[in-house]
Amino acid sequence: MKIKRPPIVESVSDFVEHVMGWTRGGERPVAFRGEQYTGWQTQPKVFRPDVGLYEHEKNAVRDLISIHPQEFQEDETMFDRLVRMQHFELPTRLLDVSTNPLVALYFATAEYKLNGKAEDGKVQALFLPEERQRYYDSDRVSCMANLANFTADEKREMAKAYRLNRTDFNKHPVVRRLLWFVRIEKPHFEPQIDPRHLQQPVFVKPKMSNRRIIAQSGAFLIYGARRLSNTQVDTDLRLSRATVPAGRKAEIRNQLERLGIHASSLFPEIDKAAGFVVSRYKNSGV
Template sequence: MDSSLEEFWQKYISFAQNNNSGGPEYIYRGVSNKTHELIPSIGRNTEENTRGNISTVERDLLTEFKRLSNPILNSNDTPNTEFDWLFLAQHYGLPTRLLDWSTNPLVALYFAVESNDDIDAGVYAINHRVTDQYELFDYKTADYTDKHKLKSASVIAIQPNQSNVIFVRPKYSDNRYVNQRSVFSCPKNPFKPLELDNLQFMELKGHWKPELRKRLRTMGVSTSYIYPGLDGIAKEVKSFIHDPISSGRRLVITVEPRLQ
C-alpha cells in the first residue's frame, strides 16, 4: 500500500471529522484536475466565445431557458424565484454562475476521484456560512436585495470582507441534491476565479484514484448514490468492467454514507 496515499486518507478523514459540527459549516468541492480554477460554467471561455461581449450572456441564456421551459412545467414545478430558476438551469446543464459544493466531504472526494486517473486532483474546503434564505439575495450582486437590506443580522450569509460571493443551499426537492448535500457558490463576478479567505486545498495523486474509489464505495458513496436513478445504476455497473472493486464481485450494497 502506498504510504503517501494512506497518509492522505487518514488526514482527510480526520480533517472532515474534526470539522463536521459546530459553527459555520465546512463546505467542500472536489476537482478531478488540480489545475481547475473556481470559475463557474458561465465564465469558462465565455469571453473568447463572445468576443468580449459577456455582460448579457447569462441574462439571455436564462431568459430563453425560461421561455422554452414554461410550457412544459406544471404549476407545481415552476420556479418561484430567480435562484430557483438558476438551480433548475444548473441541474439540466445550462451554464450559470453557480458552482457546485457539498457539505459532505465524502461526496466532494468522490468528484475528485471520479475520473482522469492520470491527472492529479484535490478537494477545496472552506469554513463559510450557508444560507437557505436565498430569496433575500440578488444573485447578480451577491448581496441583499434592496427590499431585504434592513432584515435582521441573524440571516446574514456573507462573512466579513467576503461580499463577493454567497453560498446558498437549494430546497432539497430532488434526490440528487439530497444525496450530494448540495450547496452552490454564487459570485458577484462569475468570470473570475473565486477569491475566498481561508480556502484550503487538499491535493491527491491521480494514481490514487482507483483505490480511493474503492474506499468510498465501501462507505456507500458510489455512482448510483451520487446519481440516484437508473442512469446512475447503469453507470456504476458498467464501471465494474474497467474498475472492479474486488475479484468476484456480485452484489452492489448501498448504505447511507456518513462519518462516524
Template structure:
C-alpha cells in the same frame, strides 16, 4: 499572498486514514456543542483544475457578459411548463445550473465524502485529484449588509433560495399580511420578471468594483440528486471571478486537499463500500450503469 501562505493551505492525503483526518478537521462547534463542519467541499479529478464557472467558460474572451441574463431569461420562458415554482431568480438560477445552463454558480457539497468521490470518480491514476474545503462561515462574515441582515435575522450561517430572495428584494415594496408577523421575510414580488433589471443593478461586471464576494446557499431539492449529494451552490458577485484565484487572497478560509493519483482507485473503492458511489449520487439508470462499469472494470495486476 506569498507562496509560503499558499503552501500552508495545500495539504496532501497520502493514506485513507489521513484523508479522513483532513476532511473532518475543525468540526467541533462550541456555540452549539455539536460536530458540524463550517466547510463546504468540492472535488476535482485533476489537481490543476480551476474553480471556473460555466458562464465564464461560455463567454470566454468574447466579453459578451450580457449573454448571462439573456440565457436565463430565455430559459425561464421556454421552461415555464416544466418549472413548478419560479417566483425567485435564485430558484430559477438553481434549476438552470442543475440542468447545465451556463451560470455563475458552482456545485459544492456539505459532504466531504461526496467531494472525495468526484475527485476520484474517473479512476485516472496519472493525475492527482483534489478536494477544495471552504469555510463558508468566515466568508459569509464579510458579506454586504443586505446579506448580513438576513443571516442575523434568521440566526443562521447558511442561506437558501428563499432567504436570498429577501436579499434581492430588500429595497423593493412588498405586501404585508398575516404571514408577515414581524418576520420581514414575506415577499410577493415576482423577481423573475426583473432578470435584466436585477442583473444590471446588482450583477453586471463592474471594472471599478473592489467589493467582490462569494455566497454559498442550499438549492431547492429539485430531484434526488440534490438531496443525495448534499448539494450547495456558490454564487459570486462578479461572473469573471476565478474562485481559486480569489481564495488565494483569503488563505484562512480554505484548504486544498490533494489526493495522489495512485490512491484514487483505492479511495474510490472504499467510498463505494461506504455507499458513496455513482449509483447513490445519481439515482437513475445512468447512475446505475456507471456504477456497474466502475465496480466490475478489470484492473491490471501488480
C-alpha cells in the same frame, strides 16, 4: 518564507484524518468541493473564459426555459431556476459544493488527463463567516441570482456602479433595473442594496427539492460579480486544500464505493444507476 504544501490523500481514512484537523480560528468548514484537476480555478462555470457563455448568460437562461417551460413551472425565484439549470448542466453563476466531505472526495477522484497525462485532483474545504451564509429565500441571494437576467452591457455598467456609495448605487439606472427583477419575487423589496454584497460569493442552503441535492448533501456558492473590484479583497473566504494523486484515484474511489459513496447513490436518476451497474461488471474482470 516556506510555502506549506497541501496534504496528500492516499486513502479514505487518510482523508478523514485531514478533515478532522481542518479548522480556522476554531471554526469548521461550511462546505467542501472536489475537483478532478488541481489546475482549475474555483469559480462558477459560466465565468470561465473557455466556456464562452458569460456574455450570453441572459439568453442562455431564457433559451432553456423557452425549450422546457414545464420543467420550471414550480420555481418561484431566479435562484430556484438557476439550481434547476445547474442540475441540467447549463453553466450558471452557482458553484456546487457539499456539506459531506466524502462526496467532495468522490468528485476529486474522477480521472482527468491533460496532454495524455493523468492529473491529480483536489478537495477544498470552504470557510465563511456566518454573515456570508444564507438560505434560498434571502434578499441578498435574490439580488445576486437576478444578475443572470442582465445583458453583457448591463453587467459592465453594474461593474462600474460598484464604485459608488450605497445611496448613489441604488439610484443608478442599472441597479433600478435589478430592483425591478427582484420585486417580481419580492414586491416590497426596498432599494437599499449594499454594492459590496453583490461582489462577494455567498454560501446558500437550498431547498432539498430534488433527489440529487439530497443524495449529494448539496449546497451552493452563488456569485454576483465575475471578479472583485481592484480595491477589494475577499478576506472572509478561506480555503484549505488536499491533493488526490492521480495514481490513487481508482483505489480511493473503490474505498468510497464500499462506504456507499458511488455514482448510483450520488446520481439517483435511472440512467446514472444503469451506468454504474454496467461499470461494476465491466471492471469485475469476469
